[in-house]
Amino acid sequence: MENAILVTGLTKSYKKLPVLKGVDFEVKKGTIFALLGSNGAGKTTIVKILTTLLKQDSGTAIVNGFDVRVKPAHVRQAISLTGQFAAVDEILTGRENLILIAKLRHLESLRQVADDLLQRFGLSDAADRRVSTYSGGMRRRLDIAMSLVGKPELIFLDEPTTGLDPEARIEVWANVKKLADSGVTVFLTTQYLEEAEKLAERIAILHEGTIIAQGTLDELKKMFPPSKLEYVEKQPTLEEIFLAIIGKKRGETNENQQ
Amino acid sequence: MKTSNNYFFSDMSVMLGRSMRHILRSMDTIITVTITPIVMMLLFVYVLGGAIQAGTDNYVNYLLPGMLLISIASGTAYIAYRLFMDMQRGIFERFSSMPIARSSALWGHVLTALVSNAISVIVIILVALIMGFRSSAGILSWLSVAGILALFTLALTWLAVIAGLSAKSVDGAGAFSYPLIFLPFISSAFVPTESMPTVVRIFAENQPVTSIVNTIRALLSESPIENEIWVALAWCLITLVITYLFAIRIYKRKVG
Numbered sequence A: 001m002e003n004a005i006l007v008t009g010l011t012k013s014y015k016k017l018p019v020l021k022g023v024d025f026e027v028k029k030g031t032i033f034a035l036l037g038s039n040g041a042g043k044t045t046i047v048k049i050l051t052t053l054l055k056q057d058s059g060t061a062i063v064n065g066f067d068v069r070v071k072p073a074h075v076r077q078a079i080s081l082t083g084q085f086a087a088v089d090e091i092l093t094g095r096e097n098l099i100l101i102a103k104l105r106h107l108e109s110l111r112q113v114a115d116d117l118l119q120r121f122g123l124s125d126a127a128d129r130r131v132s133t134y135s136g137g138m139r140r141r142l143d144i145a146m147s148l149v150g151k152p153e154l155i156f157l158d159e160p161t162t163g164l165d166p167e168a169r170i171e172v173w174a175n176v177k178k179l180a181d182s183g184v185t186v187f188l189t190t191q192y193l194e195e196a197e198k199l200a201e202r203i204a205i206l207h208e209g210t211i212i213a214q215g216t217l218d219e220l221k222k223m224f225p226p227s228k229l230e231y232v233e234k235q236p237t238l239e240e241i242f243l244a245i246i247g248k249k250r251g252e253t254n255e256n257q258q
Numbered sequence B: 001m002k003t004s005n006n007y008f009f010s011d012m013s014v015m016l017g018r019s020m021r022h023i024l025r026s027m028d029t030i031i032t033v034t035i036t037p038i039v040m041m042l043l044f045v046y047v048l049g050g051a052i053q054a055g056t057d058n059y060v061n062y063l064l065p066g067m068l069l070i071s072i073a074s075g076t077a078y079i080a081y082r083l084f085m086d087m088q089r090g091i092f093e094r095f096s097s098m099p100i101a102r103s104s105a106l107w108g109h110v111l112t113a114l115v116s117n118a119i120s121v122i123v124i125i126l127v128a129l130i131m132g133f134r135s136s137a138g139i140l141s142w143l144s145v146a147g148i149l150a151l152f153t154l155a156l157t158w159l160a161v162i163a164g165l166s167a168k169s170v171d172g173a174g175a176f177s178y179p180l181i182f183l184p185f186i187s188s189a190f191v192p193t194e195s196m197p198t199v200v201r202i203f204a205e206n207q208p209v210t211s212i213v214n215t216i217r218a219l220l221s222e223s224p225i226e227n228e229i230w231v232a233l234a235w236c237l238i239t240l241v242i243t244y245l246f247a248i249r250i251y252k253r254k255v256g
Helices: A043-050 A072-078 A094-104 A110-120 A136-148 A166-181 A193-199 A217-223 A238-245 A250-257 B008-025 B027-051 B059-088 B091-096 B104-130 B139-166 B170-175 B177-186 B198-206 B208-221 B228-255
Strands: A003-014 A017-028 A032-036 A058-063 A079-082 A154-158 A185-190 A202-207 A210-215
Touching (some): A003 A043, A003 A185, A017 A185, A017 A202, A017 A210, A032 A193, A043 A058, A043 A154, A043 A185, A072 A079, A094 A110, A110 A136, A136 A166, A166 A193, A185 A193, A202 A217, B008 B059, B027 B059, B059 B091, B059 B139, B059 B177, B059 B208, B091 B104, B091 B228, B104 B139, B104 B228, B139 B170, B139 B177, B177 B198, B198 B208
Parallel strands (some): A032 A202, A079 A154, A154 A185
Antiparallel strands (some): A003 A017, A202 A210
16 A cells, blocks of 8 residues: 655754654555544644644655645645634635635535535534634534545644534544545544544654654554453443433444444 | 635735625724714814814815824724634634645735725725815825835734734734724824924834825825835834734644
8 A cells, every 4th residue: 555644854943942863754645543642732733733834853754645844835735724723714604615615625526525524514594603613623624624625635633623512523533534534634633542542553652752653553563562351340431420311322323323 | 725725815915805804894993983083183173173283274185195094993892802812713724724725725814904094094084085185296195105004004004913823812803903093193284393392202203104194195185295104114024023923823823
């Protein structure tokens, strides 16, 4: 399988503070890749370099076959970025936001593109309301929908569920899974172990400026002490309790469908 | 890069459409930029005007140029505010990671400032006409007035871009405009500078607003244009070049 992203020896310092000290990883086409790291580990810096917003100090980053430093315009043709904060226009309606991006991607049949995505992300009813009236989960959904306008091959999601309530988080997870099923490559960063575990086929752990471990979940498990067999009564997690009480066990229904 | 540059003008017009919608949907922008100068004009003409000795029998004629500058200056605060919000919300980052012309997002805001200021200037002139403003100036003089106002708008807009891009908070983004709105009060906009005490007068006669106001006034009343037009143009152009260069530098550093 071809690589969607190939990063070698990436370094970046802000003033004199080194943030990335030689980062290497690769992402296969059509997979979900999670970059796991605590706050301030440099995840967003990597996303910014890969999406041509920031230039690295040294090392190379090849995205969709093009060097981000040499051919940024070619890279931009293939990618889309959903940043850490929902980058939606509050004063426009949901539909207008999608049409705005469709216009900037120079697409035809703008309305059709917008309608399809509104439908797909369950925003049809709210389509003609201003985004300032949307809930956090709806904003995030619109944000991701905007990233899909023009069918990019590679999608960057920078902490897509930070600040969302459990319901909205499960919704985002379901959407990300659907994306990967449609053949899109997803690069996501997260600080939640659970998120990486649930979504990603490959996981890389970024710590103090380098990747300290990467592989599939099984490979990562093998690197660490073998699991012990213990008998524990299965208690519901607080999340399961919360979701059961509010009566929307969406995470489970989604998994059952698949 | 070629692919994205081909779309520069269409991308920019999309951006222009976006921020024009922002203006039309926020009443406070329209009120501050158009209604406030109109109310001030009404106040000065019908309440204070009777006691002001401006050496003219038509005070609306005297007052109009300054009102136009106040309207433009108060509009710039909103440019800074809108830019700040775009930076803050990551909308610029989204645009920058898309295959579009690099500076079209910024130029969209600048063009919006020109268009929206042109609209409020026209509205204020129409109200002034109702209040008795008269001018026999020809088309060439009016075009010169439009040109000077456009230059003034651009100079202040790029200043607003600097403020919007480098501000740390929403309030900070708009704060730079307060002294700008105040400048016309210490100029020849309301009363002749001859009536002011020496120190104030020296300041008033050597700050940009006085030369711009006097030039527009002379153009509209068809009085002989003195050297002041060159002083006015120099102020606008020098400010424009300096603020433009700074703004582009900050934009490149912040947005890439």
